[in-house]
Amino acid sequence: MDSKRLEDLYVRHRQGLFLLALSITRCPAAAEDAVHEAFARLSEGRTELAGDGVAYVFSSVRNAAIDQVRRRRTEQEHPASLYNGHAPSPEVSALAAERDRALRQAVDGLSPEQQEAVVLRVYAELSFEQIADVCGAPLPTVFARYQRALEKLRDRLGSLK
Amino acid sequence: MNEPNGHEELEALLRGMSVKRPSEELDRRVLHPGRRSWALWLGVAGGLAAGFALALAGMRGWNAEKPVPPEARVPEARPEIPRTVDNGAKDWPASPSCLQRVWCAYQDAGIVGEKENQPVRRVDRQALREVILYDPEHKRTIQWTVPEKETVFLTAEPY
Numbered sequence: 001m002d003s004k005r006l007e008d009l010y011v012r013h014r015q016g017l018f019l020l021a022l023s024i025t026r027c028p029a030a031a032e033d034a035v036h037e038a039f040a041r042l043s044e045g046r047t048e049l050a051g052d053g054v055a056y057v058f059s060s061v062r063n064a065a066i067d068q069v070r071r072r073r074t075e076q077e078h079p080a081s082l083y084n085g086h087a088p089s090p091e092v093s094a095l096a097a098e099r100d101r102a103l104r105q106a107v108d109g110l111s112p113e114q115q116e117a118v119v120l121r122v123y124a125e126l127s128f129e130q131i132a133d134v135c136g137a138p139l140p141t142v143f144a145r146y147q148r149a150l151e152k153l154r155d156r157l158g159s160l161k
Numbered sequence: 162m163n164e165p166n167g168h169e170e171l172e173a174l175l176r177g178m179s180v181k182r183p184s185e186e187l188d189r190r191v192l193h194p195g196r197r198s199w200a201l202w203l204g205v206a207g208g209l210a211a212g213f214a215l216a217l218a219g220m221r222g223w224n225a226e227k228p229v230p231p232e233a234r235v236p237e238a239r240p241e242i243p244r245t246v247d248n249g250a251k252d253w254p255a256s257p258s259c260l261q262r263v264w265c266a267y268q269d270a271g272i273v274g275e276k277e278n279q280p281v282r283r284v285d286r287q288a289l290r291e292v293i294l295y296d297p298e299h300k301r302t303i304q305w306t307v308p309e310k311e312t313v314f315l316t317a318e319p320y
Contacts, residue, residue, distance in 0.1 A: 010191050018183035032187040039191045084179040100178060107175070122175045150168040157171070 005049065006042055009057050016124025017061045019082055023115050024065035026079035030072065034065040055133035058124065062116075062134060081108050082119070099157060106156040114149035121146055 010017070014035075021031035038060040049056050083104045107118060113135075120131045128146070132139045 007192060014183055014188070014191075015180070018187070019180060022181060028181060032183060032190075035183065035187060036190045040194065043194075080181070082180055084181055099174075103174065103178065118175070122172055123180060147168075150171055153175075154168070154171055 002049075003043055005053065006039060006057075009053055010039060013054065013057065013124060016120070016126070017058065019119045019123050020058060020116065021061055021065040021068075022080065022082055023119050024062065024112070025068050025072075028080055030068045031065065034068045035061050037067075038064040054126065055130045058120070058126065058130070058134040059136075079108075082115075083107070102156055103153065106153050110149050110152065113145050114152070117142060117146040118149050118153075 017035050017038075018031055021034040022028060025031045025034060038057070041064070042057065042060055081104060085104075107115065110118065116135065117131060120126045120134060121128070126134070128139060128143050131146075132142045135142060137145075
């Protein structure tokens with residue numbers, strides 16, 4: 001496979017790919033292993049990437065992350081959050097800090113499918129068509145998952161007011 | 162489907178939050194897979210420098226100690242080197258708490274000694290050519306490509 005093209009895809013999407021793997025493995029080291037493993041496999045493979053290759057690469061990382069979880073077998077004792085837990089800076093109001101904390105918890109508490117949809121849409125900036133390809137699910141299903149996830153998050157934020 | 166969905170404000174909030182980022186080590190592993198990490202090179206260079214200094218000291222007679230007669234030498238404790246290469250194991254490693262250790266030996270000269278004896282995080286099972294060592298002190302992984310003339314022996318051993 002064209003290594004230059006793979007490099008470009010990695011550089012453009014590394015953040016989204018890592019977060020996708022992290023949302024599945026809940027462990028940063030395993031997430032990095034999954035991304036690395038997927039790219040190692042892709043660079044050895046002879047299949048040409050279809051279209052722009054974005055959905056294919058995300059799909060490969062998703063599969064590698066699922067493999068990581070299967071290999072580990074045991075549940076993560078302390079599943080890692082997708083977010084950094086920085087202490088709020090002085091400029092951030094107490095209300096905003098509380099809102100961010102609630103949002104972090106709410107995203108981490110979404111079902112795996114909903115969290116995946118949020119990560120792929122918000123952080124990886126994929127279209128719903130691409131997300132459907134990555135997850136191997138029908139487009140309306142993916143769209144509904146995303147809508148439900150955001151409604152849940154909105155409810156959670158609404159309860160703070 | 163990419164039209165406004167009524168959640169734009171919430172999406173903007175989510176985008177503004179501080180997400181975890183992949184490490185530079187991952188960039189190196191993906192973009193420069195054949196390159197050893199600087200820490201390994203530093204270790205190799207340090208070992209060579211120490212060996213050279215010892216050889217120099219020996220040549221100049223700085224080592225004043227009497228040589229130990231062979232019969233008085235105590236054999237060094239060596240970990241037992243497994244005789245099989247575990248490259249067919251499924252679901253390997255068994256669990257995160259049971260990471261592996263790796264030994265290398267030179268094939269063409271018999272087993273001449275262990276090389277780095279470090280905990281291993283993951284090994285490419287098919288080829289046993291690429292080993293990901295885990296450095297627990299710095300909590301990061303180091304990629305190491307096994308040289309052509311060496312064989313990797315694996316054993317399950319928690320660290």
